[in-house]
Amino acid sequence: xxxxxxxxxxxxxxxxxxxxxxxxxxxxxxxxxxxxxxxxxxxxxxxxxxxxxxxxxxxxxxxxxxxxxxxxxxxxxxxxxxxxxxxxxxxxxxxxxxxxxxxxxxxxxxxxxxxxxxxxxxxxxxxxxxxxxxxxxxxxxxxxxxxxxxxxxxxxxxxxxxxxxxxxxxxxxxxxxxxxxxxxxxxxxxxxxxxxxxxxxxxxxxxxxxxxxxxxxxxxxxxxxxxxxxxxxxxxxxxxxxxxxxxxxxxxxxxxxxxxxxxxxxxxxxxxxxxxxxxxxxxxxxxxxxxxxxxxxxxxxxxxxxxxxxxxxxxxxxx
Numbered sequence: 544x545x546x547x548x549x550x551x552x553x554x555x556x557x558x559x560x561x562x563x564x565x566x567x568x569x570x571x572x573x574x575x576x577x578x579x580x581x582x583x584x585x586x587x588x589x590x591x592x593x594x595x596x597x598x599x600x601x602x603x604x605x606x607x608x609x610x611x612x613x614x615x616x617x618x619x620x621x622x623x624x625x626x627x628x629x630x631x632x633x634x635x636x637x638x639x640x641x642x643x644x645x646x647x648x649x650x651x652x653x654x655x656x657x658x659x660x661x662x663x664x665x666x667x668x669x670x671x672x673x674x675x676x677x678x679x680x681x682x683x684x685x686x687x688x689x690x691x692x693x694x695x696x697x698x699x700x701x702x703x704x705x706x707x708x709x710x711x712x713x714x715x716x717x718x719x720x721x722x723x724x725x726x727x728x729x730x731x732x733x734x735x736x737x738x739x740x741x742x743x744x745x746x747x748x749x750x751x752x753x754x755x756x757x758x759x760x761x762x763x764x765x766x767x768x769x770x771x772x773x774x775x776x777x778x779x780x781x782x783x784x785x786x787x788x789x790x791x792x793x794x795x796x797x798x799x800x801x802x803x804x805x806x807x808x809x810x811x812x813x814x815x816x817x818x819x820x821x822x823x824x825x826x827x828x829x830x831x832x833x834x835x836x837x838x839x840x841x842x843x844x845x846x847x848x849x850x851x852x853x854x855x856x857x858x859x860x861x862x
Contacts, residue, residue, distance in 0.1 A: 565608070565611060565612075565615075566608075567582050568611050568624060568625055568627060568630075569585075569604070569607040569608045569610075569611045569627075569630065570582045570585030570586055570589070570607065570627075571585055571625070571626060571627030572585070572607040572610055572611055572627035572628075572629070572630030572631050572633070572634055573585040573588050573589055573603060573604075573607050573627070573631070573634055574588060574627060574750070574754070575626070575627040575628055575630075575631035576588070576631045576634060576635060576680075576735065576736065577735065577747075577750075577751055577758075577762075577793075577794075577797070578758065578794075578797050578798065578801070578802045579750075579751065579754040579755065579758065580626050580627060580754075581753070581754035583750075583753055583754070584750045584751065584753055584754040585607075585627070585750075587746055587747070587749060587750035587753065588736065588746075588747060588750050589603055589604060590746055591733075591736065591738065591742075591743040591744075591746035591747045591750065592638070592736050592738055592743070594742055594743050594746065595733070595738035595739070595740055595743040596738065598641065598650075599638060599641055599642070599737065599738065602637045602638060602641045602650065602653055602654070603634055603637060603638055603736075605637065605654055605657070606630075606633050606634045606636065606637025606638070606653070606654065606657035607627075607630050607631075607633065607634045609630075609633060609637075609654060609657045609658050609661070610629060610630030610631075610632070610633025610634065610657055610658070610660065610661040610664075611624060611627075611629065611630045613629075613633075613658050613661035613662065614629035614630060614661055614665070617661075617662075617665065619665065629661060629664060629665070630661065631680075632660050632661070632663075632664045632678075632680060632682040632683040633657040633658070633660045633661045633664070633683075634657070635660075635680060635683040635842075636653070636656045636657050636659075636660040636682075636683045636686055636687060637653045637654060637656060637657040638653075638736060638737045639683070639687050639737060639839075639841065640652055640653040640656050640687065640690060641653040642703075642737045643687075643691060643702060643703050643705065643706055643839065644690075644691075644694070644700065644701060644702065644703060645701050645702070645703045645704075646699070646700075646701040648699050648700070648701075649701070652690065652700060656686060656687075656690060659686060660682050660683055660686050663682040663685065663686055664678065664682040666682075667681055667682050676850065676853070677798075677803065677849075677853070679798070679842075679845070679846045679849060679850075680794075680841070680842040680845065680846060681846055683841070683842075684841050684842060684843055684846065687841060688838055688841075691706065691837075691838055692836065692838070702837070706837045706838070706839065707837045708834070708835055708836055708837040709834050709835065709837070710835065711831070711834060711835065714831075714834070716777075716779065717779055717780075717781065718777055718778070718779055718780055719780065720780035720781060720784070721780070722770075722774065722780055722783060722784065723784065724767070724770055726741065726784060727766075727770050727783050727784050727785075727786060727789060728744070728763070728766045728767065728770070728786075728789065729741045729743075729744025729745060729748075729786070730744060730784065730785055730786030730789070731744075731766040731769065731770070731786035731788075731789020731790050731792075731793060732744055732747045732748060732751075732762060732766060732786070732789070732790065732793055733747060733786055733790075734785070734786040734787060734789065734790035735747075735790045735793065735794065735842075739785065739786065748762070748763070757801065758797055758801060761796050761797055761800055761801060761812075761815065762793045762796070762797060764796060764816065764819075765789075765792040765793040765794075765795065765796035765797070765815070765816075765819040766789045766792060766793050768792060768796075768816055768819050768820060769788050769789045769791070769792030769793075769819055769820070769822065769823055770783055770788065770789060772820045772823045773788040773823050776823060776824070776827075778823070778827065787826070788822075788823055788826055790842070790845075791822040791825070791826055791842060791844040791845040791848070792819035792820075792822045792823070792845075793819075794842060794845040794849075795815070795818045795819050795821075795822050795844075795845045795848045795849050796815040796816065796818065796819040797815075798818075798845070798849045799811065799814055799815040799818045799819075799848075799849060799852050799853075800812050800814065800815030800816075801815075803849075803853055806860065808860070808861055808862075810861055810862060811862075814852060814862045818848050818849065818851075818852045819848075821848045821851070822844040822845060822848045825843075825844035825847055825848055826840055826844040829843050829844055829847075
């Protein structure tokens with residue numbers, strides 16, 4: 544009887560240990576959105592999202608856990624799972640669907656979407672991996688666009704009022720208003736996770752600097768550069784203040800100058816800044832392309848700019 548009791552206690556400890564490891568992997572999935580494999584960073588990011596919106600915080604955690612679970616059940620490479628690389632797109636899908644959908648079924652669509660995105664992530668890893676192309680955030684972008692468009696034919700999926708198709712014939716550019724660069728900087732990093740406001744933005748910068756001072760400095764540079772280039776090109780002040788020109792630049796400079804800078808070449812910082820600048824006109828053009836469909840640009844400018852530089856490096860290795 545005593546031996547059986549000890550055996551049950553041991554099994555319980557093992558189960559608790561597995562769940563704790565699963566939770567850590569899920570938090571890494573959150574941190575990998577900003578290219579970092581760090582549990583504390585993931586926790587700080589989750590805190591920042593929750594401070595902005597409690598419901599978004601819950602969706603972020605559940606999406607990370609669902610993405611990790613699908614990868615584990617599906618038999619994905621254990622190293623990829625442990626690093627959080629199989630679930631960060633799931634987190635983004637859960638966040639964006641919870642943000643842009645409304646109605647009683649929005650949270651169900653968001654969580655189911657997180658699971659489907661994990662499968663799409665695996666699919667694109669296989670196909671793009673054959674060409675040595677990183678998937679970046681493409682799985683979440685494609686899935687989100689398909690779901691948002693399906694709302695026009697499926698009554699149970701309802702778009703929020705923030706998204707609506709617009710005619711280019713009636714488009715007007717408004718560049719009035721004051722600019723607060725500090726606020727724009729906080730919103731810039733916040734928009735990566737679909738949040739705004741100063742406190743969440745500050746927590747996100749702390750999260751990045753906690754894991755890597757180098758990544759933190761680059762994220763600040765990318766954000767500021769994007770704001771200045773947008774101002775120089777006559778971009779809408781409201782969009783600058785909301786951080787909608789900054790978040791793609793942050794992700795791009797981190798990807799080009801740090802994450803995919805395998806040879807540590809001396810021109811990588813300059814190339815990263817140039818790539819970050821490129822996201823500004825890309826953001827403007829992609830958002831206009833999608834305007835008639837009422838779709839957000841999401842991180843597509845980041846994907847296009849990063850792919851452009853990484854592709855060019857195959858022929859111009861010093862970039």
